[in-house]
Amino acid sequence: MASIVYAAPYIPPAPEPSPWAGIGMTWTGWDGSIWDLTTRASGLYLRRGVRGLGAPEHERRFSVSPGIPGSRHKGHRIVDREVFWPVRLWHDKSSVGFVQRDGAFWRTMDPDQPGVWTVDVPATGRRYLDCRFDAEEAGSFDLNPVRQGWADYGIRMLADRPLFYGDVRRRTWAEPEEQNFFGGSVGFGPPFIIGSGSNTGTASIDNPGDVPAYPAWTVTGPFTGFTVGVGSDTATLVMTVPGGEAVRLLTDPSVGPRAFRGTLVADETQPDGWAKDDQGSYLITGETDVTHEIEADSVFAPIPAGQARPLNLAVAGMGTVTAEIVPKYRRAW
Incomplete structure (x- = not known):
């Protein structure tokens, strides 16, 4: 006589309470x-x-x-x-x-x-x-x-x-554009001059990470040379670069020091007219290695962990300077 065996249907495991609530x-x-x-x-x-x-x-x-x-x-x-x-x-x-x-x-x-x-x-x-x-x-x-x-x-x-690393921290500065506070009128004594709030003379950047962070610099033309650095430790590059081109200087010892020159990608929808990637860095095409143009006595210094440092910036021309650091951390929070 044949027998019939009924098997209980499979029941998947009950969901576990999430150990990662809030993260x-x-x-x-x-x-x-x-x-x-x-x-x-x-x-x-x-x-x-x-x-x-x-x-x-x-x-x-x-x-x-x-x-x-x-x-x-x-x-x-x-x-x-x-x-x-x-x-x-x-x-x-x-x-x-x-x-x-x-x-x-x-x-x-x-x-x-x-x-x-x-x-x-x-x-x-x-x-x-x-x-x-x-x-x-x-x-x-x-x-x-x-x-x-x-x-x-x-x-x-x-x-x-x-x-672990965080989102890129980025700031851009330009040479100060002097403007007469009184609109050019006369009879008020010496002219009162104010400059841009983001000019090269007031540049600084902070590093919230757990270890020192080396800046990456992007200098857009036109210029005939520039000096960038942290405090008294600076790097200099003398080169004539027209508007629409830029030089990117990498100072992290794991990838540099290296310098590249290329053409900025135009984008009329951007305030400065140049395209940026999804991290906010300038898009540059046709890069050429110009590391040999870096002055031999250049010094590359990081931003110390958990500190802010004044930057030493000078551009011979009307270019802008962008400093980027990637803060790095020992732990996920």
Whole structure:
């Protein structure tokens, strides 16, 4: 006699309380796709056990001498940051939908093409970390994820630039344009002259980050030379650059010092007539390396962590100077 066995229908796991209430996190893949990591409606979220939000590990540099207790501190080096994500991915409509979402997410995990982990805390704002895929932690599937429509993963990533970074801080200055306060009338004694509130003589910029930040400079033409720097540490470049062109000087030791000359991209909708990228930097085409034009006695100094510094700017001509720094942080907030 045949028997019939009734199996209870599969019931997906109940949603967990979010451990990230009040914090926004997203993953921007190398392909430009953006994944919300803290809202379950996206079909993907971070669970408990995330690693990589705190301070990175470092190696201490020191020296010791026989007969002298202890050691002499000589600084430290921050090592690569390890990141671990326990994630749950699901699709409650169909197996096809799950496979498509699962595949799209895993395509963003590439050991050679990093993505960006964004952490948004109301008190401190957005901070970013570039991460590249390292490995999927060994695990097992107790259920068929394609049929059930969900899966838990453990993802290890590596940040070889281990500091979180914030949004670009940017200021632009021009040589002061003198104007007679009394409109050119006579009989009122010596002329009272005022200049631009953003002129090169009053330039300063602050660095809210945890480590020193080196400025990147963009000087737009026309000019025949310029000097830029922090306090008494300055860099000079002598070169005739007409209007519509610019020189970009990078001072961060990780990429420079380097100088490039190129043509500004026109955009009549912008107040100054030049196009900017989504970070607000001038768009320049046809860049030519002019690093050899930097004066040999130039000195490149950073803005100290958590401080503001007056800048030393001079332009021979009518050009403008833009200083940009990217504050860097040890932690996500």
